Amino acid sequence: MATTPNIVSTLIAPDPERAGLTRKVTGFDHTGQKVEIAVVEERPLTIYLNSQEIVTAMTIGDYPDFLALGFLRNQGMLRDDDNVTAVDFDEDLNVVVVRTERKTNYEEKMRKKTRTSGCAVGTVFGDMMEGLEALELPQTEVRTSWLYALAEQINRMPSLYLSAGAIHGTVLCQEDRPLVYMEDVGRHNAVDKVAGWMFANHAEPADKILYTTGRLTSEMVIKCAQMGIPTLVSRSGFTAWGVEIAQSIGLTLIGRLRGQRFTCLAGEERLIRDAKPNMRDREKTS
Structure with missing residues (x-):
């Protein structure tokens, strides 16, 4: 008999x-009754x-x-x-300063800003596509048993999404184990937090x-590729350009992962179907 995977300890x-x-925050529900709910805070960080x-x-x-x-x-x-050499955070000013041994100047780069499709109106810089042509991602296999285990574990983890909503999550995983789970009001911020953890900890x-x-x-696919991660998975859907880029750079792209149902639009040849889906799985897809 199949067993339910336990939530592993995360970093x-x-x-x-x-x-x-x-x-x-206090408000009123559809019946006119007073209710108190938790809402997510957001603040600027320079x-x-x-x-x-x-x-x-x-x-x-x-x-x-x-x-x-x-x-x-x-x-x-x-x-x-x-x-x-240092990462200094001033909580009163909401400022973080990253200091490097190398001298830096990105005035020209910052003139080429591109507004992204992120929910929090993200900003990237116009040369993000540079270097993708020469990028070679490792052709790492992905097992369906890992996907099913990850979906169940991540959906059951305590999170701001479950307690307050209005937030995105990003999880760094290894096979069927969640390692680092970050949340933020913008999905790009959540991805960047994972990238920052990987950089600070020299994660492979x-x-x-x-x-x-x-x-x-497209920008989510590009960020994942630039981080060197060969597989990107979401419970949400795709954009055509995101799929096109994933196919061109050899990134495995899997979306609409709900329970044991998903759609793979790039990297099918790297997908190992080692676990049959439960056809009685009725998890909602909306």
Whole structure:
């Protein structure tokens, strides 16, 4: 008889009870009854690279160091071989400063800004596509048994999404194990936090899976590829350009993962169907 997989210990996981992430707000329900619910806080965070102001992002405010490192890494402003000498966060000013041994100046790069399709109106820089042509992702296999186990574990984990909603999650996984779970008001922020953790901990990307609750858009595919992660999975859907890019760079792209149902639009040849789906699975797809 099949057993339900246990939630494994994660290196980092959401803490819905952490002070400052939500606040109680009183309103009225559809019957006119007074209700009190938790709503997610959001606040600005300004990121500096050495002495240069780079961007101000709206965020829930946790893990500002990982968010800053991951944003700079995913924008190509922080190199893999950079020596980060300090990451200083001023909670009163909502400012984080990443300091590197290498002198940096990205004035020209910052003139080429592109607004993304992110729910929190993300901002990336216009040369994100550069280097994708030469990118070679590892052709890592993915097993359906891993996908089923991850979907069940992640959906049962305590999170701000379950307690308050209005938030996106991104989970760094290895085979059937969630390793790092980050949340934020914008899905790009959640991905950047994972990227920052990977950078700070010198994590190897080749055997990892990136799971996100957000749409599989072009910029999400690009970020995953730039992080060196060969597999991107979501319980949400796709955009055509995101699929096209994934197919062109050899990234395995799986969406609409609900229970034991999913759609693979890139990398089918790397998908090992080692577990048959439960055809009685009735998990809602909306």
